Structures are given as C-alpha cells and as structure tokens.
Amino acid sequence: MPISRLVDPLLVLLVAAGVGLALSGGDWSFRTRGAKIGRALAWSAWLALWLLSTPWLSSALARRISTVPRDLHAELAGSSPERRVLVILTAGIDADEFGEPAMERQSAAGLERGLAAVRVYREYGFGHVIVSGKDVRGAPTQLASAMADLLVELGVPRKKIILETESRDTRENALHSTRIARGLSADAVVVVTSALHMPRSLRMFERAGLDVLPAPVRFQSLPPEGPERLLPESLSLRRSQRAVHELVGLLEP
Known part of the structure; x- marks a missing residue:
C-alpha cells in the first residue's frame, strides 16, 4: 500500500476524530486530562476536515502546487519537429463491465491529458509520441493502448506512437520514457x-x-466568490486529497 494512501486527509482526520472521541470517554466536562486531549483532537479534526472540503482551501492548495503553462514556442525554437518527442503520462482506467471500448473507460484525468496531448501535437509537431503507463489491475498494455486509440481517433498517426507499458508509477514513467527518448536521439x-x-x-x-519541457493540463481555477467558497463539498475534499497525495510524492527519496 503506497504511503500516500495512509496520509489521505479523510482517513487521517476520521482516525483523529475517532481517537479523540475515545480519549474523551464521553466526558465533555474537561475535568480529566484524557477528556481535554480527546475533545481538542476531535474538534481539531472536524475543523481540518471542514477547511479541506472548502473550495477556498482546496483551490489554494492545488494552485500553489500546480505547474503553470510555459511558452513552448520559445522553448522549442531551434529544434526540428521530427526530433521532438512528446511523452504522455496515463492516469487510470476502469474495469470492463459492459463491453465499452478501453478508450472510453479512461479516467477523467486521462482523457484530459489525451485531449491536451493532441492539441500540443498539432501545434508544435513531433516525430514520436510515447504513451507511458501500465494497467496494474488488468491487462498490462490496456491503459497505454486506450490512450493511443484516443490519440489516433483524434488524428495522431499510429506509426508515431510508442507504447511504454512497464511503468507502475511516476518514477517508472520517467525512467522508462527517458530510456526510450534517448534511444530516439531526441532534441527536445x-x-x-x-x-x-x-x-x-x-x-x-x-x-x-x-x-524535459512541461505541458501541464487542467490548471485549477479560482474558487467562487462569496460565502460559497467556505461551504464544504465532496469535490473540494477530493481536490485536497490529490494535492496532499502530490505533496507526499514530492517527499519520496
């Protein structure tokens, strides 16, 4: 189990609240040390869960961590389109229950990355496109193949696509994609x-x-104005969870 799963905000805060309630022993009078600690812990967990569920905080976390787009025109100047390599990191895929094509079962993040990759490909031109990622739950090649099918459907020549189907995480995405890109003698x-x-x-x-040069997808917008930004919602909690997941990932040795 990855460490990021163990520091999921919802899991951590629910455990903290539970421990706090257990320590209080039903004594909310603050007369015992255990009750004081338990009550403080439970209320702190409640407050943290509320804040992490607000559009205001979740948006701020996501925007603080995210990489903003750069001017690829300037970055790619001087390199030949045929010597450029585009690398797409896959995101995830649902299991096949009703016979839908794998291309349609990609996660929302995966579809966003695929659409953006096609835009970048059309705008700048690339000699090769590496699709990186292994489906750890189903057929190993299914995830990368699904992304490749989407790219081809949107106009990227299949002969330019290279499937990298060994990577189980971001570190391996980088290692295997680097090996392939070096073999292609890529300029950019x-x-x-x-x-x-x-x-x-x-x-x-x-x-x-x-x-490498970043082409980030789906930069988080500002939260809504007014009191709504401080009202909890499940989508914002999910966004905070993703931000914490990435922060923990940055601490990996």
Missing part, C-alpha cells in the same frame, strides 16, 4: 500530465537524467 522532450501532477513528474525526469 515535452511531457503532458495534469498540472497538479507535473511538479512530481518533472522531479522524477530530472532524477532520471532527462531535461
């Missing part, structure tokens, strides 16, 4: 992934010894 490598996931991806590619 552009990586497409979610803006929130990009800082960790760039760090892993740097550790793999490859200088």
